[in-house]
Amino acid sequence: MILASAPQSLLAATAPQGFLSPTGVEIAFVLVGIATLGAAVITVTTRQLVHAALWLVVALGGLAVEYLLLTAEFIAWVQVLIYVGSVVVLLLFGLMLTRAPIGRSPDADSGNRWVALAVAVASAAALVWVVVDAFRTQWIDLDGAVQGSTEVTGSILFRHWVLPFEALSVLLLAALVGAIVLSRKNGENGENGETEAGAGTEPPTATATETARSVTPDKEQR
Amino acid sequence: MHLAYPAVLSALLFCVGLYGVLARRNAILVLMSVELMLNAVNLNLVAFDVWLRDALHAGQALTLFTIAIAAAEIGIGLAIVLMVYRNRGSSDVDRLRDTAEGHGPGEGPDTDAPEAAPAHTTEAAA
Numbered sequence: 001m002i003l004a005s006a007p008q009s010l011l012a013a014t015a016p017q018g019f020l021s022p023t024g025v026e027i028a029f030v031l032v033g034i035a036t037l038g039a040a041v042i043t044v045t046t047r048q049l050v051h052a053a054l055w056l057v058v059a060l061g062g063l064a065v066e067y068l069l070l071t072a073e074f075i076a077w078v079q080v081l082i083y084v085g086s087v088v089v090l091l092l093f094g095l096m097l098t099r100a101p102i103g104r105s106p107d108a109d110s111g112n113r114w115v116a117l118a119v120a121v122a123s124a125a126a127l128v129w130v131v132v133d134a135f136r137t138q139w140i141d142l143d144g145a146v147q148g149s150t151e152v153t154g155s156i157l158f159r160h161w162v163l164p165f166e167a168l169s170v171l172l173l174a175a176l177v178g179a180i181v182l183s184r185k186n187g188e189n190g191e192n193g194e195t196e197a198g199a200g201t202e203p204p205t206a207t208a209t210e211t212a213r214s215v216t217p218d219k220e221q222r
Numbered sequence: 223m224h225l226a227y228p229a230v231l232s233a234l235l236f237c238v239g240l241y242g243v244l245a246r247r248n249a250i251l252v253l254m255s256v257e258l259m260l261n262a263v264n265l266n267l268v269a270f271d272v273w274l275r276d277a278l279h280a281g282q283a284l285t286l287f288t289i290a291i292a293a294a295e296i297g298i299g300l301a302i303v304l305m306v307y308r309n310r311g312s313s314d315v316d317r318l319r320d321t322a323e324g325h326g327p328g329e330g331p332d333t334d335a336p337e338a339a340p341a342h343t344t345e346a347a348a
Contacts, residue, residue: 026223033231040235040258044242049251056254059235063261070228072268075285079264082289087257087296094250094300098307109245110316116244124237131229138225140273147272148282156279157286164283168290175294182301 025142029069036062047108049100053091060084070140072148228269235262249303249313253296260292 039058046052060083067076146152157165235258242255264285271281307313 023223026227029223029227033227037231037234037238040238043258044238044246044251044255049248052251052254056257059258060261063235063265066228066231066265067268070223070268070272072272072282072285075264075268075282075289078286078289082293083257083261087293090296090300091250091254091257094253094303097304098250098313100248100250107247107314108251110247113245116241119244120237120241123240124234127233127237128230131233132226135225135229138273140223140225140228140269141275142223142272147275147279148268152279153282153286157283160278161283164287168287172290172294175298179297179301182298183304 025069029066032062032065032069036066045109047104047106048102049095049105049108050092050102053088053095056091057084057088060088067148070148071142071146073146074148074150074153225269225273228265232262232265232269235259235265247314247316249306249315250300252315253299253303256299257292257296260288260295264288 036059039055039062043052043055043059046055060079064076064079064084067073067079239255239257239259239262242258243252246252246255267281267285267288271279271285274281303313306318310318312318
């Protein structure tokens with residue numbers, strides 16, 4: 001009986017201790033998590049649009065630190081490179097190009113703000129309850145071999161995930177081409193500008209000159 | 223580390239992003255909230271990958287794929303938002319009520335005149 005109850009008592013002894021185990025990684029994870037969550041909340045609630053993008057940098061950087069704490073190094077640096085480096089810069093460019101107001105804009109939040117808050121709080125309560133209830137006794141073993149070093153990630157990515165990787169690169173290329181086509185100035189050349197200029201209220205002379213202008217480079221290229 | 227920490231953090235981040243998507247009015251802020259939701263999913267994937275010690279590291283591979291798809295999404299999304307702004311003079315998702323392009327005669331003309339005038343006509347039409 002003692003032998004049978006030994007693992008259980010050991011589990012019972014480690015479980016409450018481990019749940020609040022003051023190891024450095026857990027404390028760091030919780031602290032960075034609080035900072036990340038706070039930055040995310042400020043991102044979605046601030047009334048200054050540019051500040052929202054800058055707080056998004058804090059939130060995404062905090063997530064990169066969380067990846068590092070979970071020993072996924074490569075993903076952490078990819079996060080820093082792609083999200084903090086390029087996505088936020090793209091968002092800032094988008095804010096500037098749409099002439100977002102600098103300073104406080106009173107209409108940053110729409111009218112259904114309280115409905116949104118209710119939905120978010122309800123889903124947060126449900127998700128947190130389910131997650132905590134489901135994984136109450138599960139532990140991440142962070143000791144041992146590193147899970148996400150560049151060597152490991154490169155090995156599995158090009159050994160087991162080559163086909164999705166290549167398909168994804170084609171998708172990225174298609175998305176880039178699509179973004180260029182969409183954000184090109186309308187009416188310089190191409191059918192897109194012509195149809196829209198025809199549909200718009202622009203005088204026909206401008207359309208004619210633009211089509212002429214768009215035809216000539218083709219001839220020059222030939 | 224307890225598995226509940228990253229799981230709870232990602233759930234809360236997801237809900238913060240959900241609030242942002244529902245409550246924000248500027249389309250670019252909506253895109254930012256979508257990024258937050260995608261990042262919550264990424265954190266979940268990484269945490270469960272480390273927890274399960276998957277031999278194929280499916281979680282980390284999918285995280286990389288999600289990051290790439292998010293980059294593509296933000297590029298396309300910003301291009302669409304810029305085009306809408308150029309056409310309508312506003313990137314306010316509350317004002318974009320008609321799904322048809324060039325729906326009414328009062329809609330904003332295209333190209334380089336995103337002044338206040340098309341915005342007001344759109345507002346008056348809506």
